[in-house]
């Protein structure tokens with residue numbers, strides 16, 4: 001499912017033929033009687049070899065005066081060449097400059113010295129020309145396609161819910177306000193309320209892949225203000241482990257299929273996609289707290305604690321992915337839609353899916369009964385009157401249900417081994433970045 005490869009990928013099989021390629025001029029080097037122009041397209045870099053006495057002299061002049069990263073089109077004959085990177089070279093018969101680049105480049109594309117992430121993101125169009133950066137987005141596209149396919153195979157219906165809302169669902173502090181024709185409105189932090197309403201609508205299994213917005217003031221390597229949320233909601237489930245089983249199956253299937261596809265296309269990132277042992281370990285929150293020596297602390301894990309739990313979990317279970325289960329109610333007090341166990345109201349049916357200490361998803365069983373839901377809302381300090389249309393869905397027959405939200409950017413960050421989540425998005429948004 002990777003994007004179609006351009007012509008030069010197959011050049012190796014086309015020795016003796018006449019072809020036309022186009023791309024960015026990576027480098028031009030003249031060495032006495034010969035000169036080399038490296039032309040990079042979506043499939044890689046092709047060596048164009050000019051020879052004094054054979055190649056039209058004007059071509060040398062044009063290339064000499066042309067800045068790196070200009071776009072050229074070259075027609076010529078493919079010859080085998082042991083010395084060139086792809087085993088072939090192109091002997092040009094025609095050269096056309098399609099777009100000349102300015103000098104100097106604000107960011108080098110083939111520079112050996114790595115640039116600062118901020119500089120790279122400021123000049124992202126040039127940064128994305130680097131094959132290693134491009135590979136991240138090929139992985140991302142593949143993973144996304146495979147995740148979607150895994151949902152569809154399990155009978156999920158893909159839906160799209162509004163991103164302009166009258167109220168939030170994940171706590172007021174991270175809401176972005178919008179002026180909606182003079183009325184206050186918010187950007188969606190999550191499709192939470194709508195995906196539950198769709199279970200009330202009888203759709204039974206829904207998923208959504210869409211942007212979510214959070215006014216995260218914290219400047220960390222795992223938070224951004226616009227991320228892609230993969231949300232699922234499933235009707236007629238009461239056991240949180242059934243929900244975990246679905247999530248684990250979808251993630252593991254998508255990782256397996258992506259590894260196959262990326263291996264076939266020669267992606268440098270294919271090796272980073274692990275064969276996942278299943279089932280993923282289930283670690284009760286209380287066990288993790290015991291490991292940390294802070295039993296019953298009544299608060300969520302800090303980033304440092306998450307990392308420590310991740311190291312221990314990988315050591316003990318040998319799996320990079322694992323669930324933290326049975327979150328205490330006190331930790332999920334604001335998560336009003338989370339079901340509290342009937343036999344133990346101090347514990348919810350909520351879990352996180354983590355990858356080596358990085359939270360990738362969270363979800364669980366929901367409260368589907370109106371009265372306890374109202375009580376949860378009030379306990380969270382929220383006014384039920386503001387949730388009228390959400391609550392209506394619970395008044396006229398709501399199946400028991402559950403689901404999860406998974407951050408695609410974090411999954412890509414984890415699987416591509418990126419130090420910073422910003423690198424998993426083409427044009428990331430954070431507290432300080434609104435362009436490009």
Ligand code: AMO
Nearest residue numbers: 190192223224227360361362363403404405407410
């Ligand atoms: P939660 O708030 O845990 O749950 O978010 C779900 C997942 O979304 C990702 N995520 C983020 N990724 C990048 N930057 C951020 N600022 C950010 N915030 C969240 C994480 C996280 O695990 N409604 C519930 C889900 C549910 O219960 O179905 C929710 O949104 O990967």
